[in-house]
Amino acid sequence: MALEIVLGHYRIIREIARSNDVVYEAVDTRINRRVAIKELLMPPGATDTVRQDRIARFMREARAAGSLTHPNIVTIFETEEENGRYFIVMEYLEGDNLRQKMDREGPLPPEEAVRIATQVLDGLTHAHSKGVIHRDIKPENIHVLPSGLVKITDFGIARLKHEPNLTMDGQVFGTPSYMSPEQVQGGAIDERTDLFSLGVILYEMLAGYKPFQGDSVITITYHIVHTEPPSPPNVPAPLEWVIRKALRKNPAERFSSAEEMKQALLNALEQLKAPPAIATPMAPPPPVGGSHPPYPTGGYHIPSPTGTYPASTLPPPAPAAPSPGSAPAPYLPPPPPKPILSPATRQFLGTMLGVMLIGGAVLGMVVLGIYSATRAYHEYQLQQLDAKVAARAKEAEKLFRAGRYLEAAQIYDALYRSAQSSKWRDEFRQNTASALTMYGNQLLQARRYEEALAVYQQAIQYAPLPEAYAGMAAVKQQLGNREGAISHWASAARHSRGAQAQEYQRRAAREQIALGDDAYRKNDRLRALQAWQTAIELAPGTPEAAEAQRKIDQLLEELLHRGVR
Secondary structure (H helix, E strand, O other), rough: OOOOEEEEEEEEEEEEOOOOOEEEEEEEEEOOOOEEEEOOOOOOOHHHHHEEEEEEEEHHHHHHHOOOOOOOEEEEEEEEEEEEEEEEEEEOOEEEEEEHHHHHHOOOOOOHHHHHHHHHHHHHHHHHHHEEEEEOHHHHHHOOOOOOOOOEEEOOOEEEEOOOOOEEEOOOOOOHHEEEEEEHHHOOOOOHHHHHHHHHHHHHHHHOOOOOOEEEEEEEEHHHOOOOOOOOOOOHHHHHHHHHHHOOHHHHHHHOOOOHHHHHHHHHHHHHHOOOOOOOOOOOOOOOOOOOOOOOOOOOOOOOOOOOHHHHHOOOOOOOOOOOOOHHHHHOOOOOOOOOOOOHHHHHHHHHHHHHHHHHHHHHHHHHHHHHHHHHHHHHHHHHHOOOOOOOOHHHHHHHHHHOOHHHHHHHHHHHOOOOOHHHHHHHHHHHHHHHHHHHHOOOOOOHHHHHHHHHHHHHOOOHHHHHHHHHHHHHHOOHHHHHHHHHHHHHHOOOOHHHHHHHHHHHHHHHHHHHHHHOOOOHHHHHHHHHHHHHHHHHOOHHHHHHHHHHHHHHHHHHHHOOO
């Protein structure tokens, strides 16, 4: 049966997408116009605080996008509220978003990638001029119409510079792979944050994969803050220069405006049309120890505690900015590595080996001596490595004490992955979990519940800390999910001891008692009895268990009296 719902004077045709909110295709019955409607959804059991926060952000999105009138920005027609339902009415867009286009077509030709990027920059120029910073520029929020026209969509986390900020210091918004370093670190942002995100997209459009990769959010954000992406394959030098400037870690080193970045892209495209003799190709660095695949196969290598990379994963240096009117400087491949042993040393060792072979009976003693010396030197190297690991760990500890938990977690994660001994690996795994848990607590205090839940889950993957389970339980409570809260409080108790374990048991029991109370109010007596009995089993011997038993006794007496009558 077709969905036929009327919302105000709009007739809903179908659901287009659903995430935190839901988007419908609809028809304005007054003028028979096809539109898209984005309706605010509330989490089940959301508290009044959560509701007010989500409504405030939804209305901010409407004001941000509604204040913008530009061909490259989705048009907002109106914002409505009807019987507690909040929705935004906007133009209906044919075609696909950029993510769908890239998934279907793969890497895009330079001309097409530049055409899309310059239209996005036109839209951003207008938005920035009105004091609107998008903060979530990503392929899913860039729509490509069949005509080729590009539109920026979804201003859900946009910031309006002329209004008070809804976020707290240290709060993180955005999609991890496309966030700028300042977003990752919860710092101050401006228009150049959007330019960094577009630089990531431009890299992805041309290369076919993202510049900052990893198997977890921590790894991805670590690379965003600390490492340079590898040179994208088959990307002309002028375009690579634009990408690298947009991806500078320091905002002051990026393009100063969307218009400046657009002009740089157009200039790069003109250079591509010049005769080949004028072009200055940027060749990738020569492979070391064999050829390397054109696409990364395992994400990025996290730097070792010494701050060095293996030769095969060393990112190429970013080219220096060209002087006005000149082509980008050519890439100069690094000199070949110096041999570990000099020719004189090799000759000496060869002569010594010959003498040892002649020595016959002495050979065994010599070999044993060399082996012992080698083992001693290896142990010395391990000691030096541990010293450097310890120094890096102190840096992470300093960040942790300063409340910069995400940065501390990134360092601990890198040390965990590159540690040479099981002792260090176990310690850094625990430290990563602790830092992530504290970061989750920050997000919880800022009422960013979905993000906090994801961070707690990540922490548990490193180590099952009871505090992480407790944080998940607190999130579930805030979202009105009592069953989820009970499960996580019980998990926290299982991974704790002593008084702390009992406290978690009591919290689980209190939520279980509340479930029984709800069932009783709905006249579901059997379910109420089961819930209260479970509360006793969760926290035996506690005041909560006594309360649950009292409720059971009262209900049984009530049922008995009804039976007598």
